[in-house]
Amino acid sequence: MSDKDDEFLKRLLVTFKVEADEHLKGLCSGLLELEQGAVPQRRAELVEIIFREAHSLKGAARAVNQVGIESLCQALEGVLATVKRNELPTSAGLFDLLQEVLDLLAKILPKAGTERTQEDKALQRQLISRLEEAGKGKNGETGKGGTRETSKGGNGETVKRGNAADEECISDSTELPDFPVQKDSPIQKVCSMPDSVRVSTARLTSVLLQSEEMLSAKLASSQRVLDMRNVSATFGAWKKQWARIRPLVQELKSPGPRDKVRGEEPGAGRRQRSLARVLDFLDWNSDVITSLEARFAVEVKSAERDGRALGGMINNLLDDMKKVLMFPFSSLLEILPKIVRDLSRENGKKIDLTISGEEIEIDRRILEEMKDPLVHLVRNCIDHGIENPAERKAKGKPLRGTIRIAVLPRDGKVELTIADDGGGIPLEGVRSALLKLDTLPADKVAELGDQDLLAFVFQSGITTSPIITEISGRGLGLAIVREKVEKLGGTVTVESAPEAGTTFRIALPLTVATFRGILVRLGERLFVLPAMYVARVVRVAPDDIKSVENRETISLDGKAVSLTRLARVLELPVSNGETNFSDLLPVVLLAASDTRIAFQVDEVLGELEVLLKGLGPQLSRVRNVAGATVLGNGRVAPILNVTDLLNSAIKGAAFSSRRGVAAEAGERAGRPHSVLVVEDSITTRILLKNILESSGYTVVTAVDGLDGFTILKSGTFDIVVSDVDMPRMNGFELTAKIRADREYVDLPVVLVTALASREDRERGIDAGANAYIVKSSFDQSNLLEVMKKLV
Amino acid sequence: MSEDDNERQRILKARAVALAREPEQGAAEESRIGIVEFLIADERYAIESAYIGEVYPLKHLTPLPCTPAYVLGVINMRGKILSVIDLRTFFDLPDRGLSDLNKVIVLHDGAMEFGVLADAVIAARWIPRSVLLPSLPTLTEIRAEYLMGVTEERLIVLDGGKLLSDRGIIVHEEV
Numbered sequence: 007m008s009d010k011d012d013e014f015l016k017r018l019l020v021t022f023k024v025e026a027d028e029h030l031k032g033l034c035s036g037l038l039e040l041e042q043g044a045v046p047q048r049r050a051e052l053v054e055i056i057f058r059e060a061h062s063l064k065g066a067a068r069a070v071n072q073v074g075i076e077s078l079c080q081a082l083e084g085v086l087a088t089v090k091r092n093e094l095p096t097s098a099g100l101f102d103l104l105q106e107v108l109d110l111l112a113k114i115l116p117k118a119g120t121e122r123t124q125e126d127k128a129l130q131r132q133l134i135s136r137l138e139e140a141g142k143g144k145n146g147e148t149g150k151g152g153t154r155e156t157s158k159g160g161n162g163e164t165v166k167r168g169n170a171a172d173e174e175c176i177s178d179s180t181e182l183p184d185f186p187v188q189k190d191s192p193i194q195k196v197c198s199m200p201d202s203v204r205v206s207t208a209r210l211t212s213v214l215l216q217s218e219e220m221l222s223a224k225l226a227s228s229q230r231v232l233d234m235r236n237v238s239a240t241f242g243a244w245k246k247q248w249a250r251i252r253p254l255v256q257e258l259k260s261p262g263p264r265d266k267v268r269g270e271e272p273g274a275g276r277r278q279r280s281l282a283r284v285l286d287f288l289d290w291n292s293d294v295i296t297s298l299e300a301r302f303a304v305e306v307k308s309a310e311r312d313g314r315a316l317g318g319m320i321n322n323l324l325d326d327m328k329k330v331l332m333f334p335f336s337s338l339l340e341i342l343p344k345i346v347r348d349l350s351r352e353n354g355k356k357i358d359l360t361i362s363g364e365e366i367e368i369d370r371r372i373l374e375e376m377k378d379p380l381v382h383l384v385r386n387c388i389d390h391g392i393e394n395p396a397e398r399k400a401k402g403k404p405l406r407g408t409i410r411i412a413v414l415p416r417d418g419k420v421e422l423t424i425a426d427d428g429g430g431i432p433l434e435g436v437r438s439a440l441l442k443l444d445t446l447p448a449d450k451v452a453e454l455g456d457q458d459l460l461a462f463v464f465q466s467g468i469t470t471s472p473i474i475t476e477i478s479g480r481g482l483g484l485a486i487v488r489e490k491v492e493k494l495g496g497t498v499t500v501e502s503a504p505e506a507g508t509t510f511r512i513a514l515p516l517t518v519a520t521f522r523g524i525l526v527r528l529g530e531r532l533f534v535l536p537a538m539y540v541a542r543v544v545r546v547a548p549d550d551i552k553s554v555e556n557r558e559t560i561s562l563d564g565k566a567v568s569l570t571r572l573a574r575v576l577e578l579p580v581s582n583g584e585t586n587f588s589d590l591l592p593v594v595l596l597a598a599s600d601t602r603i604a605f606q607v608d609e610v611l612g613e614l615e616v617l618l619k620g621l622g623p624q625l626s627r628v629r630n631v632a633g634a635t636v637l638g639n640g641r642v643a644p645i646l647n648v649t650d651l652l653n654s655a656i657k658g659a660a661f662s663s664r665r666g667v668a669a670e671a672g673e674r675a676g677r678p679h680s681v682l683v684v685e686d687s688i689t690t691r692i693l694l695k696n697i698l699e700s701s702g703y704t705v706v707t708a709v710d711g712l713d714g715f716t717i718l719k720s721g722t723f724d725i726v727v728s729d730v731d732m733p734r735m736n737g738f739e740l741t742a743k744i745r746a747d748r749e750y751v752d753l754p755v756v757l758v759t760a761l762a763s764r765e766d767r768e769r770g771i772d773a774g775a776n777a778y779i780v781k782s783s784f785d786q787s788n789l790l791e792v793m794k795k796l797v
Numbered sequence: 798m799s800e801d802d803n804e805r806q807r808i809l810k811a812r813a814v815a816l817a818r819e820p821e822q823g824a825a826e827e828s829r830i831g832i833v834e835f836l837i838a839d840e841r842y843a844i845e846s847a848y849i850g851e852v853y854p855l856k857h858l859t860p861l862p863c864t865p866a867y868v869l870g871v872i873n874m875r876g877k878i879l880s881v882i883d884l885r886t887f888f889d890l891p892d893r894g895l896s897d898l899n900k901v902i903v904l905h906d907g908a909m910e911f912g913v914l915a916d917a918v919i920a921a922r923w924i925p926r927s928v929l930l931p932s933l934p935t936l937t938e939i940r941a942e943y944l945m946g947v948t949e950e951r952l953i954v955l956d957g958g959k960l961l962s963d964r965g966i967i968v969h970e971e972v
Contacts (some may be wrong), residue, residue: 219876249901516874531860576862621861621871624880624911626969629863634878642859642873651972689869689914690860760897781896782839 015070022070028684029063031340032056032681034108038343041101057086063111072118073128082107088141099141105348107133122356130699131571142683168187205372210331217320217327221520222636224320227313229638236307241299250293259285328369328517333412335422336364338373342384346409349388356395356406357388363413367480368420369517372494376422376514379487383424383510384409386483391428391508401505403427419496420516425509431502433459447493460500491650492598495520495538523616523635523645525595527609528573530707534616540649543610545590560604562595568655569593572605575654575693576630576646579699604629618645630654679797680704680721684714684728685758694727695756699788703793711735715743723753724797727789730759730770738773745774754796758784828926831955835915837885838896841917845945848957850903850910852918855881864968869914872901877904881912884955886967888939908951909961929954 012344023251036056044052064079071674082104088094107538110133114126243352258281339361392407394399400404412423436459440451456464464484491498496514515521515538524535546560551569553559558569572594573580592610596603621628632647681703695705706721708714710732718726726744730737744750756777757770770778777792804966831846853874858881860870867887871878881901898914905911929946943963960966 052934094938223875225878304818425944545912570820578862619878621909622880623909624882624967625861625864625868625871626967627971628861628968629972631861631863634859636873636876640873642871642878644859644871650972657972688855688897689897690896 016119016292018054018070022066023071023118025066025117026063026075026111026118029059029066030108030111030115032059033063034344035340036346037101037104040096041098041347053086053090055092057083058087060211067338070118074114074122074127077134078107078111078130080119081134081141085137085141094141096694097145103133103136103140105344107137131503139705142156152676188309208477211371214327214331217323218520218617220320220323223613224313224317225615225636225638226640227309231306231309231313234302234309235453238299239293240568241302244295248295252292254678255288275454280490324520330371332367332516333373334365334367335368338380339364339375339411339413341381342411343378345384346388347387353388354394355388355392357392358406358408358409360408361411366413366415366420368514371518372514372516375490375494376512379490379512380424382421382483382487384411387424387426387508389427390431391426393429397429411425416513418516422512422514423509424512425507427507429507429728430504431460431463436462438461460502463500464498491598495521497598518618520615520617522613524594524613525611525637525643526572526592526607527611528578528607529574530640531578532611532637533572533576534614534643534645535594535596535634536645536648537613539596540594541602542595544593544604546593551591560593562604567595567602567604569604569606570655572607572651573603575651596648596651596759598648598652602657603652603655605651605655616645634672678702678704679724680706681793682706682708682714682718682721682723682726684711684726684732684737686706686710686729690729695787696788698727698793701790711737711740711743714740718744718750725754725756725793727756727758727793730761730766737775741770741773741775756789758789809902813831826908829923831921832869832925834952835900835901835902835920836917836933837884837898837915839916842884843952843954844904844957845903845954846921848906848961850905853879853901853903853912855899855901855914863970868968874901874903874912874929877912879912881914882966884913888943890892890939904961906958906961907965911966924948924954941942 040052060083067075154233347358395548410425523534559566618633630650712735728737757775758779760781762780832843834843857868901912945956
């Protein structure tokens with residue numbers, strides 16, 4: 007029983023925390039607006055709102071037995087009630103006290119249901135008594151006279167502001183009815199919205215993920231249609247063959263030669279009848295295939311139609327789903343006023359915050375990720391950017407600094423600007439920090455221009471702050487900002503002018519769900535490059551590759567760009583077999599934050615829509631790989647991390663010298679031997695392929711005997727390595743079939759098998775295999791030795 | 798009410814009582830563990846079934862560049878990407894023959910999930926805990942920390958919980 011009660015209480019607490027959080031936000035924003043000084047009418051509204059929020063929070067806390075929060079709210083409500091009755095002027099000291107109470111509430115709310123620390127309890131008791139005192143104290147003075155300092159003992163300025171507020175308060179007291187704004191207060195509006203439903207974000211996200219998964223259904227369906235079209239095409243091939251054979255069939259059917267044969271051989275009559283039946287069957291067969299073709303064509307048409315309909319539906323669903331998760335920036339920006347207020351007060355600076363464009367909507371997940379970078383940038387503005395009032399006065403600037411935050415839609419993206427009118431980034435400071443870091447030679451550092459230096463502020467370890475404060479100065483913040491922004495597929499840049507201020511511009515995509523990718527091939531592997539980082543896809547002639555300081559470069563738009571091989575950066579074997587030196591080489595130019603490097607690939611297959619998926623918890627971070635996506639045929643293709651690729655290319659000795667590659671190829675003396683590996687187990691297939699490739703063979707793989715024989719017919723091979731136990735056509739059958747073909751009588755066949763018995767070995771030799779290797783005793787030198795003997 | 802009816806009631810009641818009784822628990826329950834037994838390169842291994850989500854046939858494997866050798870690649874498991882690892886390479890065991898790793902045994906606990914490749918899954922069964930002997934260095938080359946024990950018939954029972962919580966199996970590499 008008690009377990010159930012606990013469970014119930016837990017669930018209640020979860021609901022309570024969500025609700026309490028909203029009340030707290032309401033309290034906080036109301037209080038801030040009130041503090042900034044509002045017109046009398048709005049003032050009354052605000053007092054009413056925050057009073058109600060405190061009241062509701064108290065009630066909610068009582069319902070879940072949170073005595074601590076309840077008593078705190080009780081005291082808060084008491085003070086607010088006196089403010090409401092205009093018996094207490096709203097002084098700066100009072101606002102500080104109230105903010106302190108909110109801070110404590112925000113701190114203890116998430117921990118509701120667990121034991122609180124002694125410290126929190128003490129602070130709570132202290133705050134309650136201060137609140138009570140604040141509320142009581144005013145009664146005796148009936149709203150006139152000096153402001154009662156409830157905390158800290160404010161300075162002259164706060165007292166003055168307190169008095170101003172006080173006067174306002176009194177002046178509108180007469181117009182303040184008991185519940186004047188109840189009808190159209192914002193809270194009321196929210197409550198009376200009958201067409202909205204509260205759904206937990208976890209549930210909503212899960213629905214979104216599922217609908218994004220529908221994308222693979224769409225891709226799969228178009229792949230099916232493609233496959234079916236290919237099958238359709240084979241009917242065409244059949245038609246051609248049949249058209250050639252048909253006259254022959256007709257000729258055999260004609261009575262002339264039949265009569266002649268009958269005369270010559272005894273028993274020929276029976277053979278004639280058989281032949282006639284076979285010929286009739288062939289005719290019937292062609293009719294069946296022709297009608298099958300027609301029916302299949304109809305099926306392809308309907309599959310196409312269904313595919314299009316499904317595609318349209320899924321596109322709509324995804325669009326709508328994305329809209330559901332679009333949130334206005336205000337939900338992110340609303341935390342800033344309080345942060346600016348608290349921090350500027352701590353730093354003894356006077357700062358105004360202006361926000362515009364907060365109504366613009368963006369994917370919730372981006373907002374969530376942007377919270378830390380944004381808070382960091384704003385802290386930077388306060389800590390490093392805006393000078394203290396004395397300094398500003400000396401410079402002839404207005405005493406109050408300004409932080410402007412603007413959200414602007416721009417070419418399908420959103421630009422978030424965080425600007426201050428402070429002293430700007432001290433470039434010499436960046437230069438000396440760079441020297442201290444010692445990653446670049448001193449003369450290089452001295453040469454750097456202003457723009458170059460500015461770009462370095464995002465590098466970790468760079469800080470211009472002479473002292474490390476609690477807020478910033480460790481030189482990590484901007485590096486993290488850039489990492490987060492880039493992870494979301496955005497970019498961040500900075501502009502700074504001495505004494506005029508600093509502006510950070512962050513360009514963000516509207517949604518993180520799907521993006522365009524470029525599909526490239528390296529050997530048999532496919533990779534996806536995010537299209538937003540692909541500046542260009544070009545084909546270059548080998549002659550256009552110039553070697554500069556032992557590095558390969560190509561010329562694009564009149565500028566030299568470093569060239570490397572993607573395979574080399576990814577630590578894969580660089581294939582030489584396919585790319586003929588006279589062919590044009592496909593090259594992808596990748597660009598991110600001012601670095602541009604061209605990567606040579608084996609083939610660029612096209613552009614496609616991809617859904618980024620994580621690699622799972624075991625692969626927490628893989629070098630050069632950002633994630634994976636599922637292609638239309640159900641296979642997985644890795645999505646590459648462009649920032650990593652560029653860094654790897656720069657760091658490693660990845661820049662290939664063409665001469666080196668040519669020399670490597672030359673060592674192998676002539677054309678490498680080609681091997682056909684036939685094996686149904688995917689791991690063994692890959693293993694054999696790797697072993698053989700690393701010993702200089704070119705390898706083509708097949709998944710079973712039938713597949714193997716088809717591939718064998720379509721190319722030239724020096725040797726076949728085959729498994730025995732395979733579906734459709736096993737290794738013995740394949741060997742026999744190879745031996746039966748006049749073309750391949752001398753082609754060496756090596757059987758690699760789990761069947762170790764003598765009978766099996768004999769069967770293999772009978773079928774015509776040249777060697778028989780048992781898997782349980784397999785080792786690669788053994789196989790390679792055998793193969794060397796055979797080719 | 799006839800004699801038959803009474804008799805029927807009595808029988809039904811007796812059955813109900815028998816069914817309502819909780820199954821015998823205690824010592825017998827605690828001393829058994831459920832295991833899934835599988836083959837890798839002709840060696841028999843087992844992992845406690847509590848850590849095994851499912852066994853999935855390996856159809857397509859996408860190798861990943863820039864990963865340690867024991868990471869064979871990733872597969873698409875109903876739309877989810879699952880990494881698969883080769884236990885023998887992870888344990889640094891010498892290559893012994895060529896194996897047909899075509900079954901993915903999905904290991905999971907709350908936080909971690911990955912697949913290990915096996916040639917074949919032999920059986921899921923219960924074994925008494927008492928048959929597990931501490932490993933002798935001569936019995937297996939796997940480090941003792943990954944072992945739950947070895948049975949007399951040389952079935953190597955791996956510690957699934959240890960594998961899943963092992964930080965060393967996680968790949969986290971930056972450029």
